[in-house]
Amino acid sequence: MKLKRTAEKVIESGLALSGLITLLTTLGIIWVLVTESIGFFSEVSIVDFLFDTQWTPLFTQKHYGILPLLSGTFLTTSIAILVAVPLGVIIAVYLSEYAPYKFRITVKPLLELLAAVPTVVYGFFALTVVTPFLQSFIPGVSTFNALSAGLVMGIMIIPMISSLSEDALQALPKSLREASFGMGATRFQTAFKVAVPAASSGIIVSVILAIARAIGETMVVAMAAGQQPQLTLDPREGVETITAYIVQVSLGDVPHGSLAYKTIFAAGITLFAFTFLLNNISYWLKKKYQEKYE
Amino acid sequence: MKNIIETKDVNVFYDTNHVLKDITMDIKEHSVTAFIGPSGCGKSTFIRCLNRMNDYIESFSMKGQVLIDGKDIYKKKVRVEELRQKVGMVFQKPNPFPKSIFENVAYGLHIQGETDKQLIAERVEKSLHRSALWKEVKDILHKSALSLSGGQQQRLCIARTLAVKPSVILMDEPASALDPISTAKIEELILELKQHYTIVIVTHNMQQASRISDRTAFFYMGDLIEYDKTKDIFTNPKKKETENYISGRFG
Ligand SMILES: Nc1ncnc2c1ncn2[C@@H]1O[C@H](COP(=O)(O)OP(=O)(O)O)[C@@H](O)[C@H]1O
Ligand SMILES: [Mg+2]
Numbered sequence: 001m002k003l004k005r006t007a008e009k010v011i012e013s014g015l016a017l018s019g020l021i022t023l024l025t026t027l028g029i030i031w032v033l034v035t036e037s038i039g040f041f042s043e044v045s046i047v048d049f050l051f052d053t054q055w056t057p058l059f060t061q062k063h064y065g066i067l068p069l070l071s072g073t074f075l076t077t078s079i080a081i082l083v084a085v086p087l088g089v090i091i092a093v094y095l096s097e098y099a100p101y102k103f104r105i106t107v108k109p110l111l112e113l114l115a116a117v118p119t120v121v122y123g124f125f126a127l128t129v130v131t132p133f134l135q136s137f138i139p140g141v142s143t144f145n146a147l148s149a150g151l152v153m154g155i156m157i158i159p160m161i162s163s164l165s166e167d168a169l170q171a172l173p174k175s176l177r178e179a180s181f182g183m184g185a186t187r188f189q190t191a192f193k194v195a196v197p198a199a200s201s202g203i204i205v206s207v208i209l210a211i212a213r214a215i216g217e218t219m220v221v222a223m224a225a226g227q228q229p230q231l232t233l234d235p236r237e238g239v240e241t242i243t244a245y246i247v248q249v250s251l252g253d254v255p256h257g258s259l260a261y262k263t264i265f266a267a268g269i270t271l272f273a274f275t276f277l278l279n280n281i282s283y284w285l286k287k288k289y290q291e292k293y294e
Numbered sequence: 295m296k297n298i299i300e301t302k303d304v305n306v307f308y309d310t311n312h313v314l315k316d317i318t319m320d321i322k323e324h325s326v327t328a329f330i331g332p333s334g335c336g337k338s339t340f341i342r343c344l345n346r347m348n349d350y351i352e353s354f355s356m357k358g359q360v361l362i363d364g365k366d367i368y369k370k371k372v373r374v375e376e377l378r379q380k381v382g383m384v385f386q387k388p389n390p391f392p393k394s395i396f397e398n399v400a401y402g403l404h405i406q407g408e409t410d411k412q413l414i415a416e417r418v419e420k421s422l423h424r425s426a427l428w429k430e431v432k433d434i435l436h437k438s439a440l441s442l443s444g445g446q447q448q449r450l451c452i453a454r455t456l457a458v459k460p461s462v463i464l465m466d467e468p469a470s471a472l473d474p475i476s477t478a479k480i481e482e483l484i485l486e487l488k489q490h491y492t493i494v495i496v497t498h499n500m501q502q503a504s505r506i507s508d509r510t511a512f513f514y515m516g517d518l519i520e521y522d523k524t525k526d527i528f529t530n531p532k533k534k535e536t537e538n539y540i541s542g543r544f545g
Binding site: 176194198 | 382387393401
């Protein structure tokens with residue numbers, strides 16, 4: 001009896017400890033981001049950071065405008081989402097509303113396997129297969145370009161959207177579809193007029209998480225979109241994303257503590273702000289959605 | 295009155311499980327027919343055969359014929375969507391769509407491609423009147439259907455079915471999830487609807503069957519044991535099993 005109680009105490013404190021470690025790590029990351037960024041902003045004005053249209057901290061003529069990195073991130077993420085949302089949702093609807101049970105339970109894990117492919121493989125694929133293919137019929141596509149990186153990143157996040165959206169569709173009560181069929185609706189009408197709207201919050205959550213994933217994705221964009229910060233919305237051109245820039249500086253020979261080094265924290269906190277916001281929106285939506293169905 | 299539904303030697307299997315055996319039955323127009331019998335005897339399976347709602351169950355297979363207005367609904371060329379507009383269904387648990395009250399009732403018209411707003415609004419109002427819900431919801435038509443009580447939700451589901459102008463309404467234990475007051479309202483409603491529609495209702499509540507139905511069918515282990523005027527079934531059953539079941543002596 002006593003032993004059992006002691007064991008329970010040990011397990012309990014073990015669990016509390018691991019929770020604490022996670023919390024402390026997160027706080028530590030935020031702490032480093034904030035303090036280093038304060039260092040950065042004591043030397044660069046926030047107005048320059050937000051409105052200057054050039055990002056050249058590593059050149060002699062230094063500019064610290066985050067806009068080119070943001071536009072690079074925005075461009076590759078948008079292309080990825082344009083690919084992944086329609087395809088991901090169509091796959092989810094097909095699997096949930098059309099496919100026979102056996103097919104669904106075989107294909108879904110296979111799709112999820114796509115998400116387990118290392119991102120460096122996707123990056124390599126973008127650079128060596130997709131880019132030459134795009135160059136063969138679109139004039140003006142650079143060796144490094146946002147389009148190729150965005151398309152491949154889109155393919156990469158399809159399973160995330162299809163899998164989570166399919167879960168949301170499957171969580172709907174069967175009686176909802178029966179109601180629709182019972183009134184003479186076709187499968188297509190039932191899928192798109194009843195099931196998808198009813199699962200919309202879950203589908204939107206999957207899309208938001210996919211956006212957060214695309215914004216935070218590093219390898220594919222660093223390899224295929226290039227490392228030239230440019231304020232452009234032309235997908236044929238090379239761009240640099242926030243993440244690609246952070247990699248570039250981290251791996252380079254920029255001296256620790258220098259202003260150039262601190263730029264990665266300023267870039268990092270910007271990235272963090274976006275993903276934090278997206279995560280909160282998805283969390284909030286999920287909560288709202290659960291309340292509705294309980 | 296003519297027979298609107300006729301079934302001939304209907305046999306149903308789930309894989310190899312033989313759950314309905316040679317069911318032959320005629321149902322008259324503008325009547326209320328009750329299906330009774332112990333749980334698992336095949337009442338739901340049979341009622342769902344009447345508008346092909348079992349089509350989506352992979353293990354389901356059927357032999358025999360189901361005729362609606364003299365036409366075999368299991369023929370290849372039958373459009374199942376049209377069939378279900380004619381033979382509507384209300385389910386055990388109220389299952390409104392997570393849409394507004396108005397949208398729920400208008401759904402059937404929308405999927406038929408109806409775009410005349412005036413016509414839709416009129417039909418919605420008329421259907422809600424018929425299902426005795428209009429007074430309660432006329433000022434909240436654009437609120438979510440999920441905000442209604444269980445009994446109101448079920449009457450909304452009935453209104454939704456009425457809006458597509460069916461001739462037959464199938465109801466599978468429509469009041470079993472409701473409180474007594476809501477149940478009484480549904481029963482009253484069924485008696486009203488009888489003037490315009492043919493109603494088939496599954497119920498495990500014997501008093502309910504005797505109160506509202508003209509004819510009663512007693513099912514037991516996949517067999518149709520007895521099918522007769524409700525009065526006769528309850529006062530003068532011809533089969534031992536029926537008598538045992540309605541008197542509550544049942545093993
Ligand atoms: N989807 C299904 N798959 C396999 N067997 C089923 C299915 N639905 C019902 N059954 C079986 O068919 C028999 C009749 O069920 P059901 O028609 O639901 O009876 P009731 O409505 O009278 O309770 C039961 O033995 C049940 O287990
Ligand atoms: Mg049943």
